[in-house]
Amino acid sequence: MIKRTLIPLLMLSCSPALAAELTSMETRWLTAGLSVINYAKHDLKLPVDITVQPQARANDVPVAVGYQDGRCKLVLSLRGNPQAEDILGSVPEARRPLMIEAMFAHEIAHCWRYAQGAWHQTPSGFAQGGGAQPAQSLQQTRREEGFADLVALAWTQQRHPEHYSDVAAWMRQVRAPAAAAVASVESHGTMAWLQLARTGDVFNSRLPLFEQAGSLWRKGLANGE
Template structure:
């Protein structure tokens, strides 16, 4: 639940309505993710707000998704954050918009799960192995991250198939340092989608991701 004070932003179909209030970095990230955001708001009708923190905290990631009062909150935490773009350090400048677009698609995957009432839910009949509450919390978060990563890759396959391999390799690199038991270790799912052909063509985006996600659940017990 997000309860901090934010500077609200308005998005119009033609672009940013309040771009004058934004920093250069914020504008660049929102432009890179504009196709995903338009899809989420116009086609999916997701209850999505875009907000900017006026001052990032020490451990804030540049882009995150929360849910509050029935609405998704896509939060940019870049102001006063000198490390906001560290995640892109290994990426050539020309490819960075693609990676940002994938990150935005990842967050929209979270929003979809929230909006559908499926957050931390598993398929009917799936047998859970009993763990401590702390371990279960990590596992549940990791599963949601795995689902969102697959949504990002499914999006790339639909919109940028020629760049799928590049984005998938970068995502594996980003996830690799995480401990296998960590909340953001999603390699169980990323390895199920080494190429765009791993996704079932013709299905809706989230159903494509869900099919592979369910396959990876058995490996994440």
């Protein structure tokens, strides 16, 4: 049975029939990500719609975000998606909500960058990269993934500091080249940033969430990422 707190959120983009027919996995994932969704919608005032795919397509990741007509589209693709199980395969059942929450925070970071008009932009003083267009595009994507990973870790340090090491270790495992389960190793190779955040102490809790991540992100850029 779907939790009452999820219903208003799903009504924003899903039909009542679909909301009533959520699978147990979809309910678990949405419940785990609810605090992030509430933060995005109510604290950040981000325009977020939630869509639940009736069937995952080949290569769909479990949760992703896009930007269309000025709104972020948070898409869950869990049905028939082996990645939904595989990505959490090494995580004890009791701790899986923490990893799912981090994934939602990662996607909301993308939404924030879109809404800020900063997508694929770097701070002043950092080159976008040169050479052939495909190589430049990979670098831009990797930088966005690095920023979003750091936001997910800053969120974890802020909300669940006692579990930071577990989430950080899991993210490094997911991002390790041998375990890459999303898109391409090159475009999602964020280890240079994850290595900067092995402990939650690197985040300045006196700063807003995205500034905490941005400080470390710029350090990675300065290191040549």
